[in-house]
Amino acid sequence: MRILVVEDDIETADYICSSLGAQGHVALHAADGKDGYMQALDNDFDVMVIDRMLPRLDGLSLVKSIRIADVPTPIIILSAMGGLNDRVEGLEAGADDYLVKPFAFSELHARISALMRRPPMQSEETVMKVGDLELDLVRHSVQRAGQPITLQPREYRLLIYLMRNTGKVLTRTMLLEAVWDFHFDPQTNVVETHISRLRNKIDKPFDASLIHTVRGAGYSLHV
């Protein structure tokens, strides 16, 4: 996958690029907003990672310019400000995801992976299947190996998110944001508790586990 990294701190940029390289991606680096804009238009990327504070052209303006130029490539904004409205402003400018610095590479990687090859939204897709697990979006029903499973509303939302991102690593933060709309770090095991509840219903009564813990990164649902 081809990834554009627009970041002015050379050491951070090097780390992101080399780590992405180690994961088998091709990462190109731009050190300022203008350079980033030229590269974004000249090359075809799968994902762009853009720092919010950049010399010559700031990150938000860069994202807006890219969107005005009709480039639909998924964009992750990196914010060094941790601002309350940075996320909303980033998304409003046209970014697809948002990550606060300092971040763990695993977090960035998980988010890049979630954005890449986003399956085209098939509105007619009403039943999702992973192995013998089935979720019917219309009938709000879940069954595994033919056995119906009753889920609480939150467990249902968590399962939908996991199934939509089958095979991808979803971090704790991604789950908090997507499932519970929490944009802060809880001091208790909210995610672990809810995952464990879901496991008790989805995995425990069956032979093979579908929800996997990815050490130091997050969770992933796959066969």
Place this chain on the structure above:
Amino acid sequence: MSRPSRFGLNRTSVRLSLQFAFLYAILSAVMFVGAYWMTDFEVRDWIEDRMKYDVGNLQQVLDTRGADALRERVALLSEFSFENERIYQLRDALGAHLTGTVIDTSQLKARSFLPVAALDLAVPTDPEVSGYWIRVDPIGPFTLVQGTGDNVIAEVMEALTIALVGGYILVISAGLFIGQFVGARTERRIGRILETLEDVSRGALARRIATPEGDRDDLSRVSSAINATLAQVQTLLESQKQIATDIAHDLRTPLQRLRQRLERMINSGDDQPDLHAALGETETLIETFKALLRIAQIESGVQHQHFVPVDLASIARDVVEIYQPVAEDEQQSLTAALPTGPVQISGDPALLGQLLSNLIENAIRHCPEGATLQVTLESGPQGPVLCVSDDGPGIPAAERDKVFRRFYRIEQSRTTEGHGLGLPLVKAICTLHGATVQLIDNAPGLRVCVTFTKGESA
């Protein structure tokens, strides 16, 4: 804060007016006595002069026209004195009565005063005359005894009394009126100073007392001094906040690099436990800085612009639903008593969610197994009241204010995890929403209540 009643004695203006009236009354009395004494003296002097002129005139009558003309003249004067304003008696060289009114000088009182009753007067006397000032002078071989009624003094005193008492009433009422007016104006200005200080104490640090241009009286000087102090306090607090923000900002890049280097070492196969521990510590550092920055941002108040109508009941329902399994895992029970209908306020939904999450998490973390936690939302006299109650160890009364300080940890919870910024963040979110947060003894346990003020957060 108790305000002085509109006409109460504790109002400076009323008190000043009354003090002024009292002082003026005393001064008037002193002035009255002085004026009375002076007038009495001067009028008597003038009467004496008039009587001396009469003696002079009669002396001339005697010298030029002779003794008979004098007798005739005194008789005329005595007979035709309207309402007996003046009385005359002419005596011969031996002191025997010749003509005029019989005046018994043996009955003279002090200061040559003879009361009306001591005289036998043919014509009715002016009722204002209570007696006569008597003067005895020799005219040739004769003796002239003459008296002037004291009604002149009475009239003058009457006029003087009217002038002084009338003036007193006029000055006092004008004084009270002006006192009220000036006082009310002063009152309003003091009211504005108090309002500003109350606002500042509620966190509106940028508020200042309006000081009209060119108005350089004592209250303006006090206002300017207060404004200068407020500006100084604001600068200090802002620089303190700015220091926290700056430190957090400036440490972002080094922290990012530190974490990257640790990650890189771990990823390159160096699997020392120390490295993982170092990464863990870095994470804690980062979390603390994030929380500090967030508090600083909320305290700056800019989030006000992003307020939208929110339903507190639905936020509470969602957050409680999220934490119920967490509490169950700790063998605790978390219940909610929420109104079925919406409870609308103006606010930031994400921050309000975080506020309630923090309070619930605090309860979960500080309560032992088997504890009962409850979230309630009721309507209070001021606005909605959101409470999180537990029956855990509670917080000692002496510590209840301190727990809102950054990094403050009460002794019994030093061992539990957390950065000590949860309650300061709650407090900051409350202040942003114009809400107050209170820690109440739940006997046993703790009850944290957030009181929103309807309309104020809009």
